[in-house]
Amino acid sequence: MFLLNTRYSFLVTFMKYWLLKSDAEAYSIDDLKRDGTTPWTGVRNYQARNYMRDEMKPGDLAFFYHSNMGGSSTDARPSIVGICEIASGPIADETALDPKDSHYDPKSSPANPIWMCVEVKYKKHLKKPVSIDELRKTKGLEKMVILQKGSRLSITPVTEKEWKIIESLASDAK
DNA sequence: GCCAACGTTGGC
């Protein structure tokens, strides 16, 4: 028993939490709900790619964040709106290999795909979205990468403490 | 729509 528990806590310790940004007009949480699972393509930043390629593991959880580019149709503030699950290991980002795609990158090839992604699976909408303003004024979240000035990284790690605080803000704690 | 901050590119 003791052994089993030890192994279990080992696994729990190594589960990671993430935050994925998406422009709601380009791909929203509702799109993900409709699709069920989707490859997280189009990321063209090396640090974000490295998180997907090297650090994400199936079963990791991620907040789905709507950033607010364009913003014509909605008055909503940028917000965390849902939760999804990492559903695969690293796979080639097909959009980098397609000359007709706006994310095409001639440096990538099927034999040597420099852009990698993971599949992401819909879990749920938060009961109550958590806006960037709420994140900013909540104690314990000061170090979140997306709240740092000028931060543009679209995939960022979230600590377990931050995750739990945000879940409670969303009235979504287990 | 604006524009500061950022990451990448390419000339040197």
Added chain:
DNA sequence: GCCAACGTTGGC
């Protein structure tokens, strides 16, 4: 290897 120019991000 430096760094100016460029394109993009994303909050406002």
